[in-house]
Amino acid sequence: MTDETRAPVANRGAITVSIMMATFMQGVDTTIANVALPHMQGSFSAAQDQISWVVTSYIVAAAIMTPLTGWLAGRFGIKYVFVFSVAGFTLASALCGVATSLAQMVIYRLLQGVCGAALVPLSQSVLLQINPPHRHAHAMSVWGMGVILGPIIGPALGGWLTDQYNWRWVFFINVPAGVLAAAGILIFIRETRHGRREGFDFFGFATLSLAIGALQMLLDRGELKDWFGSPEICVEAAIAGLALYLFVVHTATATNRSFLNRDLLKDTNCIVGTIMMFLIGIPLYGTMTLLPTMLQDLMNYPVMTTGLVTAPRGIGTMIAMFIVARLIGRVDVRLVILTGLLVTAVAMWEMTGFSLYMGMGPIIVTGVLQGFGLGFVFTPLSTVTFSTLPRQLLTQGTAIFSLMRNIGGSVGIAIVEALLAENTQIVHSRLIEHLRPDNPLARSQLALPYSLTDPSGVAALNAMATRQAAMVAYIDNFKLMMIMVIAGLPLVLLLRKPRPMRLAAAAAE
Numbered sequence: 001m002t003d004e005t006r007a008p009v010a011n012r013g014a015i016t017v018s019i020m021m022a023t024f025m026q027g028v029d030t031t032i033a034n035v036a037l038p039h040m041q042g043s044f045s046a047a048q049d050q051i052s053w054v055v056t057s058y059i060v061a062a063a064i065m066t067p068l069t070g071w072l073a074g075r076f077g078i079k080y081v082f083v084f085s086v087a088g089f090t091l092a093s094a095l096c097g098v099a100t101s102l103a104q105m106v107i108y109r110l111l112q113g114v115c116g117a118a119l120v121p122l123s124q125s126v127l128l129q130i131n132p133p134h135r136h137a138h139a140m141s142v143w144g145m146g147v148i149l150g151p152i153i154g155p156a157l158g159g160w161l162t163d164q165y166n167w168r169w170v171f172f173i174n175v176p177a178g179v180l181a182a183a184g185i186l187i188f189i190r191e192t193r194h195g196r197r198e199g200f201d202f203f204g205f206a207t208l209s210l211a212i213g214a215l216q217m218l219l220d221r222g223e224l225k226d227w228f229g230s231p232e233i234c235v236e237a238a239i240a241g242l243a244l245y246l247f248v249v250h251t252a253t254a255t256n257r258s259f260l261n262r263d264l265l266k267d268t269n270c271i272v273g274t275i276m277m278f279l280i281g282i283p284l285y286g287t288m289t290l291l292p293t294m295l296q297d298l299m300n301y302p303v304m305t306t307g308l309v310t311a312p313r314g315i316g317t318m319i320a321m322f323i324v325a326r327l328i329g330r331v332d333v334r335l336v337i338l339t340g341l342l343v344t345a346v347a348m349w350e351m352t353g354f355s356l357y358m359g360m361g362p363i364i365v366t367g368v369l370q371g372f373g374l375g376f377v378f379t380p381l382s383t384v385t386f387s388t389l390p391r392q393l394l395t396q397g398t399a400i401f402s403l404m405r406n407i408g409g410s411v412g413i414a415i416v417e418a419l420l421a422e423n424t425q426i427v428h429s430r431l432i433e434h435l436r437p438d439n440p441l442a443r444s445q446l447a448l449p450y451s452l453t454d455p456s457g458v459a460a461l462n463a464m465a466t467r468q469a470a471m472v473a474y475i476d477n478f479k480l481m482m483i484m485v486i487a488g489l490p491l492v493l494l495l496r497k498p499r500p501m502r503l504a505a506a507a508a509e
Helices: 012-032 034-044 053-076 078-097 102-116 119-130 133-164 174-188 202-221 231-253 262-266 268-298 303-310 312-327 333-351 361-385 391-432 440-445 455-487 489-494 499-508
Strands: none
Touching (some): 012 078, 012 133, 012 174, 034 053, 034 133, 053 078, 053 102, 053 119, 053 202, 078 102, 078 119, 133 268, 133 361, 202 231, 262 268, 268 303, 268 333, 268 361, 268 391, 268 455, 268 489, 303 312, 303 361, 312 333, 312 361, 333 455, 333 489, 361 391, 391 455
């Protein structure tokens, strides 16, 4: 029986709600804890570099476990891996909420990352499997909203819970959602086939895990440790490079089945789509990191106001995904992706015009525009990437797809934070190099509260120069993100028009 003629899946709506609840929960949790870190730091009496392990431990654990999703699903079945992941994530969230020390929190966050790694790729795989090809665009729209809106809403929700209650509620909020999602998956998803008893490629998994873990550590701690001026970062870079080399050689030469199925590398759409998702992850997570700090640190926005101002980005994404679901099958999917990239690039270009004295309008408008553009990219790219992939490879394909999006996000965050610190210092030094007491022009142009002789006036002048320098550094980062988006444009030409989806859509009409 072909995909187009197979019987409809029972309880498709209930399954979709259940798995999207789990996906949204995991998406929110990637950012919700960030705003609560200062409060956790006080509770645990931890230093700045110590409390960062609350975030780092989750990211590293999730990154290492994501590629394992395909093998686990094939070995034990999607339903049981999904239920175990949701239940484990929910339990780990509750344990994080009751943690009494930093060591306990890091351990529980590691467990949360291990269990949460499979949620996004499994949800994407299940939605693709329970929907016929002509409904894949609609299914990916629903999935994309959960994946994108979760991280966007996370900071605002975390700020509200921390202000109104305390930081522990950013973890407790997962418990009711996790229980409902686990129950829905257990009740409604039917395991239609037995798990494939494939052998486990331990060497492939170990080298890939080591490469990903070392890379994530390097990206997360690079700015704190002065990058390659630190022995720790040099060691992590060497480990990542060596492990990746061994993994590539092993995958290319293994006589038995390798951990990464080589058939994935034969599918052009899967390869190109995954590379594009890596590039899109850079501006997606990079701008999500930049905007809250810019609004709070430079423009003195409260946490709640920051969340409300950045929320329209998600509204733009939702609108775009509803439109895209109706366009795919009628318009060449590559044209839709190209349009989304161009709209996103225009939004990033508009953001290079930000200033310290602007109102909320430019932030909201560019946010809606950027969200709209990303919505035009995310859904069709998620659909076309797997449109020519055999069904037995879907779970591993979606796992690698999610992994590359997350690695792109980590690279993007590392880049923008490093450039922000460096460019702020460079621009600051240029701004103040002529602000000297022996410069008559500088003295004549200054008015209170600024001064070149009074200590309080010098401090006020330095603070203003620092704010202006930081604003220039933010603008430079937005310009770089725009270039990253433009760099993805030529890759659209390499995508092949998905014939099965086109035929199915035509038949549906």
